[in-house]
Amino acid sequence: MRKMLMLVISFLAVNAMAQSLHRFPDGWDKDMESKIERVLEQLTLQEKVALCHAQSKFSSAGVPRLGIPENWMTDGPHGIRPEVLWDEWDQASWTNDSCIAFPALTCLAATWNEHMSQIYGKAIGEEARYRNKNVLLGPGVNIYRTPLNGRNFEYMGEDPFLASRMVVPYIKGVQSNGVAACVKHFALNNQEINRHGVNVIVDDRTLYEIYLPAFKASVQEGGAWAIMGAYNKYRNQYCCHNDYLLNDILRKEWGFDGVVVSDWGGVMDTREAALYGLDMEFGTWTDGLTEGLSNAYDSYYLAQPFLKMLQSGELSEDVVNEKARNILRLIYRTNLNPHRPLGSFGTEEHALVGRQIAEEGIVLLKNDKKTLPFNISIGTHILVVGENAIKPMTVGGGSSSLKAKYEVSPLDGIKARVGDNAKVTFARGYVGDVLTVQDGLRSSTDLSDNRSKEELISEAVSAAKDADVVIFVGGLNKSSGQDSESNDRASLGLPYGQDDLIEALVKANSNLLVVNISGNAVSMPWVKSVPAILQGWFLGTEAGNALASVIFGDTNPSGKLPFSFYAQLDDNGAHALNAYPGGDDVEYKEGLFVGYRWLDKHNIKPLFSFGHGLSYTSFSFGKAIADKKTMQIDDTIEFKVSVKNTGSVAGAEVIQLYVEDVKSSLPRPIKELKSFRKVWLEPGEEQVVSMTLSKEDLSFFDDIKHEWVAEPGDFIAHIGNSSTNIKSKVRFVLE
Incomplete structure (x- = not known):
């Protein structure tokens, strides 16, 4: 009965998702860019600047005389934050802002199920939409570098491929409600100690292969409408106005056309904020109006100081025009979108979606x-x-x-x-x-x-x-x-x-x-x-019921770990190399070898492996086979493996495919997750699971050439149900 109820809820969620997505017909925003330009022509310089900074703790100004609405942000990514006072963090004491608490994102990642991510995003997006918030400050996809990071529970684990696959449906689910997902914290925000000042030193290869893929997938596959900068520095520039991260990578390489939002209090300089990729500034003076000014928000870096630089000619008006375009695009996608659904809040349906995710993530x-x-x-x-x-x-x-x-x-x-x-x-x-x-x-x-x-x-x-x-x-x-x-x-x-x-x-x-x-x-x-x-995990509103179930x-x-459990702290690369927490600088000395990659390299047995998770039933794996022995560079290769439920109760197994480059011109991890599939099987049922790899799955980032490279040669596909429990290996050649 319980299983049937969950299936019905799942079906209703998918059906509603399809209906809400249908409300966004192809081309609904075909005139959006021309509308933006027409509005831009009517804005005064002061109005353009006002768009770029907060007017309260969680809102920024619109343009009342033109009917352009305000932007209202809300913290997530596990539930909709209660209303706070205009200028203070304390509660506004509303009686109707009690939300459904969804499981933390570590739990969502532990489901290894993209459908769970989709219904999660849709449900929390509905809650945000009902509360009239047009930007949800989440999800978080920073990589689990050290188990001491106090904020790991908000993220999706240690593996960039798993995080990439799980974040995309979440974003699409949220944005199907006409609410922007604001993916955070871009980038390298991997510790809370000295988070406002530490400068991260990391090579480009590690940056691109480990710490950026989930953000890239959020932009290019998820179509995220907003990105939040991080507190820390990278290349000695604060990430909220970082030329390399925001202009070169996010805008130019990935083609991001949304808004870049600062983390609250993450802006440190007017000129850098103006020139190096930031659009909207929040939280700079988080104690509200106690600075002795008539309106503290007018003294934000992107407020009066920004306006003066524009008026003096020190900065071109093109600078603020580009920010205004991005902000207006956000508003047209959300508050001025005539097709967005109405939303719902604190419902039984949302609570049961949360429970389903919790049960599947345990x-x-x-x-x-x-x-x-x-x-x-x-x-x-x-x-x-x-x-x-x-x-x-x-x-x-x-x-x-x-x-x-x-x-x-x-x-x-x-x-x-x-x-x-x-x-x-x-x-x-x-x-x-x-x-x-x-x-x-x-x-x-x-x-x-x-x-x-x-x-x-x-x-x-x-x-x-x-x-x-x-x-x-x-x-x-x-x-x-x-x-x-x-x-x-x-x-x-x-x-x-x-x-x-x-x-x-x-x-x-x-x-x-x-x-x-x-x-x-x-x-x-x-x-x-x-x-x-x-x-x-932290399981939210239905925590006790999910655990008891x-x-x-x-x-x-059927949950699987999204990060490794260590027998001792020094089994983690950052700690083994004394590369955490650093002082003014923290150097990522372990490079690519994060999580199970480090354990594999040094032949360290984890307490519990990445991808590990048991069941009340048992599964057997057949011998994996590939559809070809040799893969051309512009082709794909398909792997098939049979999985059978050999126990007495129905259950789910996650088939995980890791790739090994046998001989590479640059050092590579022994194996890296490149595909996974979750399958549900009745007792005695057997299913053939198919997984496909392309050259992108075999590539590494060459930081000298600054491009992704797939080198011809021998590869091995490792197929199993955790990073250490490999059931079958298939050797193949890339030509």
């Missing part, structure tokens, strides 16, 4: 002796332990903080699922951050507890001895120094003494499940003794 990391799913009967005693079982995760974390319509905790989800069929008790186990407050938004759950660590562990262990099943729900949270903007984590380990607690629990009761709630990898010194481990077998887990 990763079963370990399941010895088929511990999961838990089978319960009348009288079964389930003990739930851990602060994260009761702690709300929607408030906090930085710009992703949300005022959610509701949030089902893991404890409440478990209780609702088992009903009267089992006894559910709770023990705190550890105390972390008892109060979460951000921008005047406060968690309503009272987590205060003054007991000592020893008292808490003793209580939990005593209860575990009397329980039939123990479910520990811990991990990280959305507090500073955990998974949160503005600061990175201090270590790879779990905070608040959780490792000691888990070790004590498993000694008291071996029938233990550990659920790690986080957007980051953590170390697990107890991994060998704990029989079952789930990676739970997997724990008790209503949903067969």
Whole structure:
């Protein structure tokens, strides 16, 4: 019944998506450019400049006398931020701005399912549209370079190909509502420590092969209408006005015709902002009107200082005209688009879309002796332990903080699922951050507890001895120094003494499940003794229900890790080379070898591999074959492999294809993800999966020639279900 409901929801979402896309007929904007030029001719210089900077925390001016509407931004990418006061971060105290909280983007990436990305984008776009926001500040696609980055939970993992494939449907889904997706943070925003000043030193090859592909796909395949600059520097220029990134790459190489928006407070110079690719400036003085000026926004870099440079002739009016064109194009695509749908907000349908994504993104990391799913009967005693079982995760974390319509905790989800069929008790186990407050938004759950660590562990262990099943729900949270903007984590380990607690629990009761709630990898010194481990992510509004569905077998887990889990921090390249966090500069010494690429190169065994994820059923792979042994440079090559569900329940498997260049003129990773397919199979069902590669999939970036090169020679296709679990290899030649 549950599966049928999800299929119906999925069908309705796809059908609605098709209908909304149909509202944008080919050529609907064929007159847009001529309209823009006609409006531009009527604008005064002052009006053009006013378009280029904020007028409040989250809005910029229109042109009232011409009927040109304002632009209204909203933070995402996991839900629509509550309204804040005009000049302050604090809440406006509206009573009708409680949104649906969707799973964090690490969870979306873990589905390895482009359809999930499509319905996610469409649903959150509908919420933004209903709230009259025409720019959604997301999604984020910065690469997972270090597991300490506090903002990793907002991104799509360590692999540029996976992030590229998952971001495109999200963008299309959002923009089908007449809402611009603003892809962020462009580029190299891979740490929160010193994020406002650090200068990233990275070679062009690494830049193009690792850190740019998801942005390029966002522009050229997703058709993104907006890009947000990053706080950090690159080539000693701030990324929000970086000539190489914004003018040379984004505009000239990729043909981007949308707007470039600064991150809030990311602009540092008027002349550079004018000349080096920025269109819209936000958040420069984030304390509003306390600077003693009648209107602080008029003193932004792209406000009065910009106007004076234009009036004096120091800057040509062509400079502001180009920015105004880009901004007007944004407005015509969104607020002045007569075909955009109406949107909807806080609906049950959106909550169920979020739940479906959450269930599909949860990763079963370990399941010895088929511990999961838990089978319960009348009288079964389930003990739930851990602060994260009761702690709300929607408030906090930085710009992703949300005022959610509701949030089902893991404890409440478990209780609702088992009903009267089992006894559910709770023990705190550890105390972390008892109060979460951000921008005047406060968690309503009272987590205060003054007991000592020893008292808490003793209580939990005593209860575990009397329980039939123990479910520990811990991990990280959305507090500073955990998974949160503005600061990175201090270590790879779990905070608040959780490792000691888990070790004590498993000694008291071996029938233990550990659920790690986080957007980051953590170390697990107890991994060998704990029989079952789930990676739970930040799952949003339906978090508890989604977790319970997997724990008790209503949903067969099919998530795969979008980044590697390390046994120790030095197994990561950036840390092994002491190339994080840097000082004024941070050099990416590991180059191309990020994540599984580094592990492969140095033959390091991960704690859990990129692409890893177990199921409640089993799958067998046949021998992969190619449709040819030799591939011409202008041709493609197709690989086929049969996959069979050899277990007793329906489930999904992700077939992953990695490419190895046997001999290259430049160093290359041992293998790189270049294709994947997710397939659903009934018990006993077998399906032949096809994946195709082109020369682009075999190419590397030659930074001397500044072009992509596919060198003739031998290649190997590695096909399996994780980066370390390769089932079949096929050798072929590129001529």
